[in-house]
Amino acid sequence: MTKADIVNKIASETGLEKNEVLKTVESMMSCVKDSLAAGDNVYLRGFGSFIVKERAAKTGRNISKNTTILIPAHNIPAFKPAKTFVEEVKTKNKVK
16 A cells, blocks of 8 residues: 555545645654654554664775765664554454
């Protein structure tokens, strides 16, 4: 599902104009990105959490030059789904 699909579905379910829904969706994504960039987690009850994970420094390899390099510690964004969300996906997508 793409962002356009999400906008179309929300517009059809709510009766709002697509351009209003698009602004709302983009604003929500912008708020999440800004919060994570500032180091703050975003919690959406019943859906999940957008969190900032810390990666420790580690040694990597440049295989083309056969040398080792130091990869510095850094933060990455991650998503942790809520338990109810995980259970809903599990029950609706059972392997047959």
